[in-house]
Amino acid sequence: MVSSNGDAKAAIRGWLQENVTGGRDVANDEPLIDNGVMTSLQTVELVVFLEDTFEIVVEDEEFDEENFGSVEAIARLVESKAT
Amino acid sequence: MRPRPEFTLHDLLYNTVARDPHHTAVVDGDAKYTYEDLERQSASLGAALAEAGVGRGDRVGVYLEKSWEAIVAMLAASRIGAAYVNVNPLFKAPQVEYLAGDCDIKVMIGDTQKLEELQPKTVQTAFYKGAKPEGPAAGSYVDVAEALAGEGLKEDTNVSESDLGTILYTSGSTGMPKGVSTSQRNVVAGAQIVSTYLENTPEDRILSALPLNFDAGMSQFTTSLRVGATLYLLRSRLPGDLLKALRRHEITSVTGVPPLWALLIRGARSIRENPLTHLRYLANTGGRIPQANLDELRDLLEPAGTRIFLMYGLTEAFRSTYLAPEEIHRSSPEQGNCIGKAIPNTEIMVITKEGKEAAPGEPGELVHRGPTVAMGYWGNEEATRKAYRPNPLAPPELLDVERVVYSGDTVERDAEGYLYFLGREDAMIKNQGYRLSPEEVENLLLGSGLVHEACAFGVENPAVGQDVIAVISLRNGSEEGAVDRVREYAINNGPPYMIPKEIVLRDVLPKTGSGKIDRKGISSAYSNG
Numbered sequence: 278m279v280s281s282n283g284d285a286k287a288a289i290r291g292w293l294q295e296n297v298t299g300g301r302d303v304a305n306d307e308p309l310i311d312n313g314v315m316t317s318l319q320t321v322e323l324v325v326f327l328e329d330t331f332e333i334v335v336e337d338e339e340f341d342e343e344n345f346g347s348v349e350a351i352a353r354l355v356e357s358k359a360t
Numbered sequence: 361m362r363p364r365p366e367f368t369l370h371d372l373l374y375n376t377v378a379r380d381p382h383h384t385a386v387v388d389g390d391a392k393y394t395y396e397d398l399e400r401q402s403a404s405l406g407a408a409l410a411e412a413g414v415g416r417g418d419r420v421g422v423y424l425e426k427s428w429e430a431i432v433a434m435l436a437a438s439r440i441g442a443a444y445v446n447v448n449p450l451f452k453a454p455q456v457e458y459l460a461g462d463c464d465i466k467v468m469i470g471d472t473q474k475l476e477e478l479q480p481k482t483v484q485t486a487f488y489k490g491a492k493p494e495g496p497a498a499g500s501y502v503d504v505a506e507a508l509a510g511e512g513l514k515e516d517t518n519v520s521e522s523d524l525g526t527i528l529y530t531s532g533s534t535g536m537p538k539g540v541s542t543s544q545r546n547v548v549a550g551a552q553i554v555s556t557y558l559e560n561t562p563e564d565r566i567l568s569a570l571p572l573n574f575d576a577g578m579s580q581f582t583t584s585l586r587v588g589a590t591l592y593l594l595r596s597r598l599p600g601d602l603l604k605a606l607r608r609h610e611i612t613s614v615t616g617v618p619p620l621w622a623l624l625i626r627g628a629r630s631i632r633e634n635p636l637t638h639l640r641y642l643a644n645t646g647g648r649i650p651q652a653n654l655d656e657l658r659d660l661l662e663p664a665g666t667r668i669f670l671m672y673g674l675t676e677a678f679r680s681t682y683l684a685p686e687e688i689h690r691s692s693p694e695q696g697n698c699i700g701k702a703i704p705n706t707e708i709m710v711i712t713k714e715g716k717e718a719a720p721g722e723p724g725e726l727v728h729r730g731p732t733v734a735m736g737y738w739g740n741e742e743a744t745r746k747a748y749r750p751n752p753l754a755p756p757e758l759l760d761v762e763r764v765v766y767s768g769d770t771v772e773r774d775a776e777g778y779l780y781f782l783g784r785e786d787a788m789i790k791n792q793g794y795r796l797s798p799e800e801v802e803n804l805l806l807g808s809g810l811v812h813e814a815c816a817f818g819v820e821n822p823a824v825g826q827d828v829i830a831v832i833s834l835r836n837g838s839e840e841g842a843v844d845r846v847r848e849y850a851i852n853n854g855p856p857y858m859i860p861k862e863i864v865l866r867d868v869l870p871k872t873g874s875g876k877i878d879r880k881g882i883s884s885a886y887s888n889g
Contacts, residue, residue, distance in 0.1 A: 310596065
């Protein structure tokens with residue numbers, strides 16, 4: 278289990294490194310969707326990971342570019358749910 | 361004003377403007393544009409393109425994120441007799457440079473950020489959206505915003521239905537992407553045929569979720585234009601944005617590829633609570649929807665009145681068949697992958713290896729005859745002769761006057777005339793609705809400079825069509841972290857659907873008797889673990 282306070286960013290970056298970027302670390306504010314770092318299917322896998330790791334539920338309407346545009350944005354969503 | 365006969369894309373615009381100039385044509389984010397705006401701004405951009413030296417038959421590239429400007433650009437090029445070439449916005453510089461060279465793009469209309477990535481002098485002139493680009497990607501630059509606001513054309517060029525309308529780049533089973541040269545007649549016939557069987561009307565609110573460089577994505581624009589409907593541009597492919605767009609705009613019509621429906625289904629709970637009552641139809645193309653997903657889609661959408669069309673098309677002939685919603689039960693695990701019957705004004709033949717019409721239940725190649733059969737592959741006579749051949753069933757008195765398209769897909773027809781897709785024999789990879797040739801993936805990996813030999817192939821995965829897998833050997837033996845560096849190079853230099861899901865390292869790649877890399881052997885060895 279990863280605790281949510283502050284560790285969310287590291288966990289998300291770790292997942293991206295392992296599953297998307299082939300080892301490259303991603304900056305917290307790097308756009309993930311606009312320049313095609315992640316495909317839409319990878320974002321689905323990421324949501325499954327977030328839901329399992331942080332024991333949260335991402336609502337259908339929350340699963341959008343605003344919330345998934347960067348590591349920062351995703352971490353904000355996760356932290357808003359874990360408190 | 362009397363309606364014009366429908367010969368060219370601009371005729372479709374002309375008639376729609378004449379009927380209802382103030383109807384909303386395009387919604388891009390919070391901005392709404394009418395058909396009159398489309399008429400005026402395409403005339404202005406057309407004049408600016410002509411000013412930049414674009415003439416009849418020249419190619420104009422459109423390398424923009426899906427946007428109002430991308431829509432205007434297609435009409436602007438068309439009305440001065442030039443051909444537009446929509447470039448996949450996911451493409452990175454190497455793919456764009458290949459394409460610009462292949463069909464000799466004269467002017468590239470692009471987003472500044474994208475243009476700045478290109479090699480010096482990739483094109484003579486670039487029209488930019490955004491701040492003025494830094495760097496020498498083009499010899500000279502024109503601001504799109506200024507061009508759209510400029511003076512319009514004095515008079516329209518005399519464009520014929522036989523003129524080249526657009527080049528649609530698509531991958532085949534070998535080599536680099538090929539440009540399917542599509543005439544004005546092909547484009548207009550496609551719009552007539554598709555808007556007929558989907559029964560589009562001016563009241564339709566059509567969600568554009570597919571990229572415009574994809575034939576079915578472009579078709580949504582041309583059908584919408586023809587009937588005077590409203591097109592809503594969606595760039596995001598995340599389920600939340602898709603759901604919100606469907607609801608907020610009360611969308612009546614959506615076309616997409618199987619992975620999009622997998623995302624839509626993710627919103628099942630929300631759809632059950634609040635059904636999509638405005639959605640008149642959903643049309644699928646670009647591959648088969650996994651049966652479990654199709655069942656769930658039907659369960660979610662049909663009670664609210666949505667009809668589901670299963671379409672089959674190849675870029676070489678735009679669209680070919682569809683399975684009507686009433687017949688959707690014919691596509692099932694028991695009966696197979698039913699792709700329905702020919703689209704209107706089109707004949708689909710099933711031709712055996714001997715060149716004869718196949719009997720019911722006998723497999724053969726799907727061959728398409730009709731007004732959407734394109735002109736051929738740009739600059740590739742050999743490939744054109746292979747795919748575009750004389751009609752095998754023409755009477756002897758009319759031999760070799762009409763070209764039909766050989767699809768490369770094996771199908772069979774049942775006793776009632778329904779067509780079933782059986783498969784392909786070649787190595788073409790289908791990933792997330794995109795076609796890819798193994799060489800494109802291999803060339804991308806070799807471009808890293810780290811790879812000695814590469815072999816790419818597709819492995820069946822119902823969720824995405826096929827996964828891209830690559831087996832490579834390295835130039836300098838097995839270096840620490842080299843596979844990760846190859847992957848990173850690929851991500852930075854290729855679109856996401858071209859990145860192998862798995863890169864397997866080998867010391868040497870097995871060869872065939874003739875010394876070529878044994879793709880079949882490597883692929884089956886991988887699949888058998």
